Amino acid sequence: xxxxxxxxRYLRMQSEHIRERIAMFGDKLYLEFGGKLFDDYHASxxxxxxxxxxxxxxxKQLKDQAEILLVISASSIESNKIxxxxxxxxxxxxxxxxRCFRDNGFLSDSVVITQYAGQPAADQFRTRLTNLGIRSYLxxxxxxxxxxxxxxxxxxxxxxxxxxxxxxxxxVVTAPGPGSGKMATCLSQLYxxxxxxxxxxYAKFETFPIWNLPLKHPVNIAYEAATADLNDVNMxxxxxxxxxxTTTVNYNRDIEIFPVLYAIFEEILGECPYKSPTDMGVNxxxxxxxxxxxxxxxxxxxxxxxxxxxxxxxxxGNSSREILYKLQLLMKQSGLTINDRPVVKAAMQREEETGxxxxxxxxxxxxxxxxxxxxxxxAASACLLNSLKVIEGIDHEVHLISPSAIEPIQTLKTAYLxxxxxxxxxxxxxxxxxxxxxxxxxxxxxxxxxxxxxxCEVHSSVMLSSxxxxxxxxxxxxxxxxxxxxxxxGRK
Numbered sequence: 001x002x003x004x005x006x007x008x009r010y011l012r013m014q015s016e017h018i019r020e021r022i023a024m025f026g027d028k029l030y031l032e033f034g035g036k037l038f039d040d041y042h043a044s045x046x047x048x049x050x051x052x053x054x055x056x057x058x059x060k061q062l063k064d065q066a067e068i069l070l071v072i073s074a075s076s077i078e079s080n081k082i083x084x085x086x087x088x089x090x091x092x093x094x095x096x097x098x099r100c101f102r103d104n105g106f107l108s109d110s111v112v113i114t115q116y117a118g119q120p121a122a123d124q125f126r127t128r129l130t131n132l133g134i135r136s137y138l139x140x141x142x143x144x145x146x147x148x149x150x151x152x153x154x155x156x157x158x159x160x161x162x163x164x165x166x167x168x169x170x171x172v173v174t175a176p177g178p179g180s181g182k183m184a185t186c187l188s189q190l191y192x193x194x195x196x197x198x199x200x201x202y203a204k205f206e207t208f209p210i211w212n213l214p215l216k217h218p219v220n221i222a223y224e225a226a227t228a229d230l231n232d233v234n235m236x237x238x239x240x241x242x243x244x245x246t247t248t249v250n251y252n253r254d255i256e257i258f259p260v261l262y263a264i265f266e267e268i269l270g271e272c273p274y275k276s277p278t279d280m281g282v283n284x285x286x287x288x289x290x291x292x293x294x295x296x297x298x299x300x301x302x303x304x305x306x307x308x309x310x311x312x313x314x315x316x317g318n319s320s321r322e323i324l325y326k327l328q329l330l331m332k333q334s335g336l337t338i339n340d341r342p343v344v345k346a347a348m349q350r351e352e353e354t355g356x357x358x359x360x361x362x363x364x365x366x367x368x369x370x371x372x373x374x375x376x377x378x379a380a381s382a383c384l385l386n387s388l389k390v391i392e393g394i395d396h397e398v399h400l401i402s403p404s405a406i407e408p409i410q411t412l413k414t415a416y417l418x419x420x421x422x423x424x425x426x427x428x429x430x431x432x433x434x435x436x437x438x439x440x441x442x443x444x445x446x447x448x449x450x451x452x453x454x455x456c457e458v459h460s461s462v463m464l465s466s467x468x469x470x471x472x473x474x475x476x477x478x479x480x481x482x483x484x485x486x487x488x489x490g491r492k
Contacts, residue, residue: 001364001455004294005049005285013284015061018203021282022065022169024273025201028193030186031282033174034206038100039085043207045478046222046299047285048455055207059172060104066170068101068108070094071180073115074122083177091125093176098134110164114139114181137162139181139188146184146260153267158191178230183257187264194268201273202265204254204280209234211248211278212286218299220249221334225306228326229319240276248278301457301478303327303334304341308480312463315483341480343459346370348482351461357486359383361477362457363390373423373486376406380460380468381429387453388446400443401432426471453477462486 022029035043037056044050051057059066076090083093094111101108111129113122116138129136139161142152151157164185171189173182186202193200208223220234237250239258254277261280265272274280289295307327313319331337338344343360346368350358356373359380363369369390371383385400394400409432410422424432430450436443454476463481464472472479 001048002291002294003049004289004291004298005047006288006290007049007051007054010050010054010285010288011058011061013287014055014058014282017282017284018058018062018170018205019065021201021203026199028166028169028171028198028200030171030173030189030200030202032182032186032202032204033172034182034204035208037097037174040207042222042226042302043285046219046295046302047289048294048298049290050285055205056104059106062170063105065168066106066172067110067166067168068098068106069164069166069171069173069185070097070108070111071114071173071175071182071185072111072125073180074113074117074119075115076177076180077113077125078119078121080121081177088176090176090180091128095128095132095134097174097176107168109133110135110137110166112137112139112164112181112185114185115141117141137164139185146257146264149260149263149267153191153264158188159195161188161192163192164189183261187261187268190265191268202280203282205282207283207285209249209251210286211237211250211281211283213249213289215247215249216333218296218303218334221330222299222302222306223251225303225327225330228306228310228323228330231326237276237278240278243275248276250277250281254280300334300336300340303330304336304338305478305480307331308338308483311483312481315463315485341457341459342368343457344480347459347461357460357462359458359460361387361453363387364452364456376403376410376423377429378421378423378425378468379462380426380464380472381424383458384426384453385429385433385446387456388449391449391452392442392445394442394446398442400440400446401429401436405432405436425465426468430471450475 039052040055041052044052072090072094081090086093088096098108111134113126113136116122126136142157144151173186175182190200190202209220213220215234215236224232224234233252234249235252235255237248237255240246240248258277262272310319310324310327314324343362346360347358347370350360350370350372354372357379358370358372360368360370361383367390369383369387371379371386373379374382389396406424409424409428413419414422433443433447437447456477458472458477458479460481463485469479
């Protein structure tokens with residue numbers, strides 16, 4: 001794997017910068033934390049070297065100063081909103097996050113339910129939190145928000161919200177997903193703290209877009225691709241440009257809301273501590289890129305992957321033409337085509353040669369390995385085994401798993417488990433390989449080589465089963481698929 005990002009430098013610089021921001025306000029800082037605290041695989045893909053749990057590790061360096069405040073909107077509870085990556089409802093994700101924080105020694109015992117208007121589901125969720133020993137607070141819908149500043153910054157606006165009692169100088173405000181009301185919660189707390197004579201400040205932590213990279217840098221364009229469904233657009237921060245004559249990058253929602261925030265800060269604090277949306281941020285990721293070319297190439301691949309992901313989601317009925325059009329535009333802006341993804345051409349050529357679905361994997365040294373569909377194996381399983389052989393220098397004709405060992409598994413699938421597809425999927429072939437590794441040294445070598453597949457690119461000429469997709473994800477491989485299905489192919 002080629003590294004473009006210094007993770008150790010990031011952990012050090014980021015925690016130091018947050019400490020400086022706390023000191024800037026004195027008693028307390030409310031830090032709105034956007035994006036994922038855990039498992040930020042987007043960041044690790046576009047900034048090779050960034051560890052998926054980097055932000056959490058950074059916060060652990062501030063653990064004694066920090067407490068975590070979770071925010072969830074009543075509308076998300078009422079609609080049973082679900083996270084696509086985990087399949088958990090927002091409510092279940094809040095509980096999971098609190099457990100994770102507590103298990104890692106953080107103070108986290110409070111949840112704010114925003115946009116509350118008497119929703120029964122929100123009341124039930126609040127009862128559940130109470131039974132778990134978690135405090136909950138209600139923040140109400142404010143008529144005319146965010147434009148009616150006189151009402152917002154009054155006893156009938158923020159003043160109606162329940163005040164969250166916090167004890168640490170750093171309050172990290174996070175949520176199970178976008179649209180939860182993190183910023184409104186921070187501002188409401190500032191209002192209440194100010195009325196109590198407590199000096200408090202606000203800052204925002206967002207990894208993307210990276211403010212000190214160019215607007216059209218692939219890493220920033222990859223962020224637009226990742227948020228195409230939210231219609232986020234990267235923009236030059238006009239407020240920062242006017243104040244400092246320096247070009248920085250932010251995104252449309254923060255730029256649009258800044259004049260309102262500025263006015264709210266003036267009402268609460270007497271003056272706004274920031275001259276621009278960029279000023280509010282504390283992200284130091286752009287200062288930790290050590291190889292720009294590596295990050296550019298990684299981000300370009302992510303843009304293409306997002307395009308393919310949308311094509312497949314459209315096929316499944318889970319996306320829209322509008323999102324696809326935006327991704328196509330981002331591809332054109334970046335000067336990219338599918339031919340810039342070498343595994344695509346390799347997989348499609350193999351399918352054309354065999355007349356059956358095929359998969360291609362690009363190994364760390366750039367070598368392309370393919371696998372075809374056979375009577376015993378699906379194309380993904382065949383390609384996985386072929387790649388392990390190439391890495392370990394094992395002859396292609398060698399059977400790492402005996403065909404006689406595969407056939408009983410096929411019988412189990414079709415005769416007893418009711419599957420119409422006898423071919424082994426990737427999870428099944430890896431289990432069979434691990435069994436063979438107990439008695440076959442070459443199989444043992446191949447099994448150990450799995451670690452070297454992390455970060456490798458994969459393309460399939462057909463959409464794979466959810467099982468195969470999950471295996472590639474667990475191996476840390478970056479999968480794309482053509483938006484088509486194999487006739488009569490499937491797994492029950």
